[in-house]
Amino acid sequence: MITLRSSDGETFDLDEVVAVELLTIKNMMEDCCADSVIPVPNVEGKILAKVIEYCKKHVKSTAMAEEHAISDADLKAWDSDFIKLDQATLFDLIMAANYLDIKSLLDLLCQTVADMIKGKSPEEIRKIFNIKNDFTPEEEKEIRRENQWAFE
Amino acid sequence: MAGWSQLPKDLLLLIAQRLNTRFDLLSLRSVCSSWHAFIPYSLHPLPSRFPILPTNGTSWGLYLSRRRILLLRLPESHCQSTTSSWLIKVEEDVPDMAHLVNPLSTFQFRHFPPNFQKKFAFSRFRVLELGQEYVLQYMNHRPSGEADEGSLHKGKVTFSCTSNGDDFVMLTIHVTGKLAMFRHGNKKLTLIDDMTSPCDDLIFFNGEFYAVDNTGRTVVVAIGSPPVLSLVADSVSGGNKKSLVESNGELLMVDTYFDRVIHSIMERAVQFKVFKLDQIRRVWVEIENLGDRILFLGEKSTFSAVASEFCGCAGNCIYYTNSFFFPCGQEDDAYTGIGIFNLENGNMDPLSSFPDYAKVIWPPPAWVYTDNIGGV
Numbered sequence: 179m180i181t182l183r184s185s186d187g188e189t190f191d192l193d194e195v196v197a198v199e200l201l202t203i204k205n206m207m208e209d210c211c212a213d214s215v216i217p218v219p220n221v222e223g224k225i226l227a228k229v230i231e232y233c234k235k236h237v238k239s240t241a242m243a244e245e246h247a248i249s250d251a252d253l254k255a256w257d258s259d260f261i262k263l264d265q266a267t268l269f270d271l272i273m274a275a276n277y278l279d280i281k282s283l284l285d286l287l288c289q290t291v292a293d294m295i296k297g298k299s300p301e302e303i304r305k306i307f308n309i310k311n312d313f314t315p316e317e318e319k320e321i322r323r324e325n326q327w328a329f330e
Numbered sequence: 331m332a333g334w335s336q337l338p339k340d341l342l343l344l345i346a347q348r349l350n351t352r353f354d355l356l357s358l359r360s361v362c363s364s365w366h367a368f369i370p371y372s373l374h375p376l377p378s379r380f381p382i383l384p385t386n387g388t389s390w391g392l393y394l395s396r397r398r399i400l401l402l403r404l405p406e407s408h409c410q411s412t413t414s415s416w417l418i419k420v421e422e423d424v425p426d427m428a429h430l431v432n433p434l435s436t437f438q439f440r441h442f443p444p445n446f447q448k449k450f451a452f453s454r455f456r457v458l459e460l461g462q463e464y465v466l467q468y469m470n471h472r473p474s475g476e477a478d479e480g481s482l483h484k485g486k487v488t489f490s491c492t493s494n495g496d497d498f499v500m501l502t503i504h505v506t507g508k509l510a511m512f513r514h515g516n517k518k519l520t521l522i523d524d525m526t527s528p529c530d531d532l533i534f535f536n537g538e539f540y541a542v543d544n545t546g547r548t549v550v551v552a553i554g555s556p557p558v559l560s561l562v563a564d565s566v567s568g569g570n571k572k573s574l575v576e577s578n579g580e581l582l583m584v585d586t587y588f589d590r591v592i593h594s595i596m597e598r599a600v601q602f603k604v605f606k607l608d609q610i611r612r613v614w615v616e617i618e619n620l621g622d623r624i625l626f627l628g629e630k631s632t633f634s635a636v637a638s639e640f641c642g643c644a645g646n647c648i649y650y651t652n653s654f655f656f657p658c659g660q661e662d663d664a665y666t667g668i669g670i671f672n673l674e675n676g677n678m679d680p681l682s683s684f685p686d687y688a689k690v691i692w693p694p695p696a697w698v699y700t701d702n703i704g705g706v
Binding site: 265269272273276284288289291292295296297298299300301302303304307308309310311312313314317321322324325326327328329330 | 356358359371405422446450452457
């Protein structure tokens, strides 16, 4: 059993087989802290909880015996529900998945964000992700030029 | 609390890798200062027009033009009317200069409405890239005696290149009906003899070149020396001309039935049948209903769209063109030769009978050039 502690002091117990999905933690386990609580200073409790939820589900699906295994389709469906999150949580999750080095979660989140961006105008993207337009007037001019057609 | 504008460069690039079109990448670049710095501008190093022959860097010769078929739409919050989309085909010849071409033919629009701002920012809109078209043209000089290459520009062209443009392959239908291939570095076309019947159409789909002949027999062309054809579907019986089109990630074939127009040598399309590829059994299977999709069979390209994104009309129809015998003279003829075939009831009507659908093509909708949306 491995114990992780989030930046805000919450602790989470997980089986070793789940903990090794978080490659950063796996490396730490190998290097030193196998017996004590492993601190995860970059990640808040509620985000770490979500990360662990994802890893538990995905470990279960690969480790299970044939008769109890979750089908690919069911796992995909579970993933689709999992990513129904507000943009702030998505951001925190991406940063956490990157720090904790969980490739499949990072891929899922990046694809989710890409799908939210496809076909949208820059202003729409700003609205969705609550981003401020912080271009200087010179930069604005350059952007305008890049995004412009001059028709003959 | 950090926000998305503080997303580290490598994570932003991971997301950007999953965007397929130049316009999505440009949009991403235009969001905020840090994203602008992280995403490189020369996203498509290939110009829209680049030389095929001769290969010794002259300013004349045979060029390949690339055009993009785009659906422009108002961002959601601004949708007020049903004609909130504009279907265009754009050729960007030199940086910043663009030509508008009829999406279904080769007719160039030259006469814009009086208020149309010739310079406009497409970043105000949602831009969906529906397809690409390649056309071979002579620039500045047409050498005499080059009979082989001179007949090229009548056939359909498909094209594929590496992401930095240093290698490309072009496949086209030669005037004899044979497949012809041209690779970067070649001096002339290579004719491929292995098609048993004349080739009707080509498409670059899922990373591979597909060719269909007049009987519906379809092959994948593996590029190599020599190129290798492998069977993908057997012939179908019935119509006169086969076309390949991508729809919703699948490869479809449309079989057009022609009828001779009385007292003339012209032909007129009278029916269409649509087929889906069964890759395992290697056959084309007829489908009766396209659901929410619309197929477009243009002169030099095919593409598809989701009906609700296109014009708010019902799907399950095919836009087609017989414009080679209805020459387009002026803007008023922007719709001439374009028809709509409805799969449900078999009706065929000219586009001009549906003003709401025709407006999606020409003239440019008012919201495109009345600048009340503003901003970058």
